[in-house]
Every structure is written in C-alpha cells, then in structure tokens.
Amino acid sequence: MVLSPRSLGYARYALESLFRNSIEPVRLHLITDSLEDKSKLTEELTLRQKTEGHFWSIFAEDDLKDAESSLFRGFPNLKTFRKGHPCWRKVTDPLLLSASGEEMVLLDPDLYFPNRFCFEPTPENSLLLMWQKPNCLYPPETVRIAMTEGVSLAHHVDIGVAHWRAPVDLDWLDWLVGRLDCFRKSEMHIEAIVWAALAMRMGGGYLDPSLWHCWHRSQYSRILSKLGMIGPKVLRGEPFDSIKCFHAGGQAKSWLADAKQQGILEGGSSLTTPGEVLPFVELTPQTFEREQSLKKMLATLGYYTLFPAH
Numbered sequence: 001m002v003l004s005p006r007s008l009g010y011a012r013y014a015l016e017s018l019f020r021n022s023i024e025p026v027r028l029h030l031i032t033d034s035l036e037d038k039s040k041l042t043e044e045l046t047l048r049q050k051t052e053g054h055f056w057s058i059f060a061e062d063d064l065k066d067a068e069s070s071l072f073r074g075f076p077n078l079k080t081f082r083k084g085h086p087c088w089r090k091v092t093d094p095l096l097l098s099a100s101g102e103e104m105v106l107l108d109p110d111l112y113f114p115n116r117f118c119f120e121p122t123p124e125n126s127l128l129l130m131w132q133k134p135n136c137l138y139p140p141e142t143v144r145i146a147m148t149e150g151v152s153l154a155h156h157v158d159i160g161v162a163h164w165r166a167p168v169d170l171d172w173l174d175w176l177v178g179r180l181d182c183f184r185k186s187e188m189h190i191e192a193i194v195w196a197a198l199a200m201r202m203g204g205g206y207l208d209p210s211l212w213h214c215w216h217r218s219q220y221s222r223i224l225s226k227l228g229m230i231g232p233k234v235l236r237g238e239p240f241d242s243i244k245c246f247h248a249g250g251q252a253k254s255w256l257a258d259a260k261q262q263g264i265l266e267g268g269s270s271l272t273t274p275g276e277v278l279p280f281v282e283l284t285p286q287t288f289e290r291e292q293s294l295k296k297m298l299a300t301l302g303y304y305t306l307f308p309a310h
Helices: 005-021 035-048 061-071 076-082 086-096 140-148 170-179 190-202 219-226 250-261 285-300
Strands: 027-031 055-059 103-107 127-131 157-165 204-206 212-214 245-247
Touching: 005 035, 005 250, 027 086, 035 055, 055 061, 061 086, 076 086, 076 170, 086 103, 086 190, 127 190, 127 212, 140 190, 140 285, 157 190, 157 212, 157 245, 170 190
Parallel strands: 027 055, 127 204, 212 245
Antiparallel strands: 103 157, 127 157
C-alpha cells in the first residue's frame, strides 16, 4: 500500500478493517515518501492499530533506492516514472519488494473491509483488477497515444485492488511508460491507463464486482447530494452486508470516518468463498470516442455545472 500520513484521516479506518477482518495473516508493506512520513506511519501502526497476527513494514522512497538501481538498471523510463506522481509508485515499488514468484496484492488506502473475508487466489501469470462502471482512463490525449501505438486497454478498470506476481516483463513496461509520453504532465490518472494496458497484455480479469465493490458517483447519488443528502447518508445504500471490500473512491473517502462512527460500514458476515473472475473487456477507440463525445455534450448542456464531480 502506497500511503502518505496525510491520508490517515480515512486510511486508518481502512487499515483497521483490514487487520480486524482478514482471516489470513497479512504481510503489509507500506510505501511512503520521506523518513518523517515513515516515522508517522510507524507511530500509527504501533500506537493506534491492532496488528496482532499480522506482519508489517514501512519503506520510505530512499529505502528502495538500491533495489531500484538493481532491478531497473537499463530501464530509464521506469526510473523516471517512479519519480513522477506518487500514485505511479503503486506500479513500480511493489516490484522492488517482491522476489520472483511472489504474489503482489496492491491495496489503495481508501478500501474498507466490512466483513470477515479472505483475498482471492492470485493467478500465476495474469492480473486481477477491480471493476467499476465509468471509464476512469484520463487524460484523453494519453489514452489516444496508447491506442495509436497499438496498445490495447481494458475498459472499466478500478485499481483499488490489484493481484499479480513477480517477475513482470520490464522491457515492455519500460517501453509502455516511455511511449505514453506521461512525463510532461504528472497526472494521477495515468496510473489507471498503465493498469489497463497491463490487463490486456497479461490477461486475467475483474474481481467479482458483487464482492469487490467500487463506489460510483451515479446519477442517483448526484441527485441525493443536490437535495442536501451528503456524506454517510449516501453510503447507507451500499451493500456492506454482502461485500468483501468497499472502495471509497473520490468523494466517498472523506465520508469514511463519520460513517464508521455511525456504524454504517459494518456488515457482520463471513465471506471466505472466492468470487467469479470476469474477463477483461477491451476499450475500443470507437467506444472511447463515443464516450468522450457524450461527456462533451453534457458539459455543453451544463450538466457538470448542475451536478459537479465533487
């Protein structure tokens, strides 16, 4: 998990639910920026979290400098990519902490685990990602660069949870991040484009969305917000009794603390059966351009003024 102490306002509840509800021992590697950040996260885990039965370690960016020099030798684009937006290190840094054959289960810090659960089996040679309804691949010009280069992209990817194994084809990954021309603009969402490309390159599928659930700012939730129903009240309609994981993406992460205090997030179930893996669906250029045209039309009509993104 790539985690900044600045995110602990919601991430501490995500961590607490993970340690409390995982029926398997978790070996959690927290990846952060500075030594000061590392000290703050150490304080969080030693003084505020109940980690009995689990294992954890924390790495500042410079702690992995030697591993980067060794693993990414001859891969200049990956070295540059690692120093871009902090979210991009969710792609690079797990590779620096994993030996050949080891599974890498990547977790975002805005995940909540409402029930006793176990993770899905990590495939040997492919990738598992969460599924979400909208297309979060952004910016559009980077998506078009990928498609022009012949890079296939998976549709509906949500990168709250990702399962894969070391080693990874670093030659191709270095080529990809170089061709995406992403270094001129440190845009967080480019990470999703990389995962979408990895999905189609490696194969695999989406984690069962009925168990691994991503919050979606639907039209219904936008109307509720417009009527003044915000925060935890919006989350009351989520299926916490029947899911393994809730990804509180976007605005929803700011509601986790209040929702936790109000008892909204707890499910009380035990979910230990693996869910069905759904095959990745490719985002075609035609579909992408159709979606972009729809967004442009909605913006022209004032939809996003009436129902803003946040």
